[in-house]
Structures are given as C-alpha cells and as structure tokens.
Amino acid sequence: MSEKKLVYKNRRVGILVITTMAASFSSSLNNIACGLDLRMVAPDQTIEEAKNGIQNHAKGLLQVKDLIELKAWREAQKELRKSSSLLKQDIYTIIQAKPGNERQNLRKLYFNLFNSVSKLDYAARDEDESKVLQCYDKIVLALNEILSEL
Structure with a gap:
C-alpha cells in the first residue's frame, strides 16, 4: 500500500515540476518575442x-x-x-x-x-x-x- 502512495506522490510532484517549467518557458518566450526588431515592418525612420x-x-x-x-x-x-x-x-x-x-x-x-x-x-x-x-x-x-x- 505504501508503494502506491509513493508512486502517486511522485506523479504529483512530476506534474507540478513540468507545469512550473512550462509556465517559466512560456514567459521567457514572451520576453524574447517582445525584443524582436521589426523596423522593416514599421520603420522608425522618417x-x-x-x-x-x-x-x-x-x-x-x-x-x-x-x-x-x-x-x-x-x-x-x-x-x-x-x-x-x-x-x-x-x-x-x-x-x-x-x-x-x-x-x-x-x-x-x-x-x-x-x-x-x-x-x-x-x-x-x-x-x-x-x-x-x-x-x-x-x-x-x-x-x-x-x-x-x-
């Protein structure tokens, strides 16, 4: 019985780790996208x-x-x-x-x-x-x- 609880607990920890990593990765992608240079699309030049x-x-x-x-x-x-x-x-x-x-x-x-x-x-x-x-x-x-x- 204790082995089943341990496996269940490990799965929850694993899912929590994966979710945290995905959220962190998503936020860093957003920061990269905001840093793109799009001057050819909308030039800053007069x-x-x-x-x-x-x-x-x-x-x-x-x-x-x-x-x-x-x-x-x-x-x-x-x-x-x-x-x-x-x-x-x-x-x-x-x-x-x-x-x-x-x-x-x-x-x-x-x-x-x-x-x-x-x-x-x-x-x-x-x-x-x-x-x-x-x-x-x-x-x-x-x-x-x-x-x-x-």
Whole structure:
C-alpha cells in the first residue's frame, strides 16, 4: 500500500515540476518575442531621414567594387550586407510614403535591386568572380533606375 502512495506522490510532484517549467518557458518566450526588431515592418525612420541617408548608403553599396577587385570575398559580403540593409530600409520607407499608383513600379525596381544583391552575395560566397561582376553590373543599373524614380 505504501508503494502506491509513493508512486502517486511522485506523479504529483512530476506534474507540478513540468507545469512550473512550462509556465517559466512560456514567459521567457514572451520576453524574447517582445525584443524582436521589426523596423522593416514599421520603420522608425522618417521620410526625410531616408532621403538624406539613401545617397550615402547607395555609395556604400557601390564601394563593394573595391573589395571585389581585391578578391576579398568575405569582407565584400560583410560590407554588401551592411550597406544593402540600410539602403533597403531607406528605399522601403520612401516607397511606403508614395501614392499607391506609383508603388507598383517602385516595388518591382526594389525587388530587382535586392534580388541582384542576394545573387552577388551568393556568388561572392562561391568566389565566382565572373558571376560577382555580372551581379555587380546589374546592381549598378538597378540602383540608377530606382534612384531616378524616387
């Protein structure tokens, strides 16, 4: 009889421990979710800030060419990711401020530009110089086109 009571008591303790752990895990997940950076969804940036930063970030993106010529692939990738993410936020902010009838063409240009950036990143990872240069040329064309539209 005492063995049954012991088993029953151990089950209650086990359930209590599991419940406590689940509650603690749930609360820590909530804290993590509250710490996410959602600036691409709701930018903290004003249109004026985006317009002021777009030229500098575009120049930063184009300066990746120097690293490509040196075949410094990892550094080129790092600089590409840094400058393109800032430029992406600037362009996104400006597109969102435009009237609805202008957005479709700008979104297409935006997609083309950053699709080329991703392809360049992959080509640099693979150290494929001809593909990197081809992607870089597409970035220059797409960047000039989108900047002329903005």
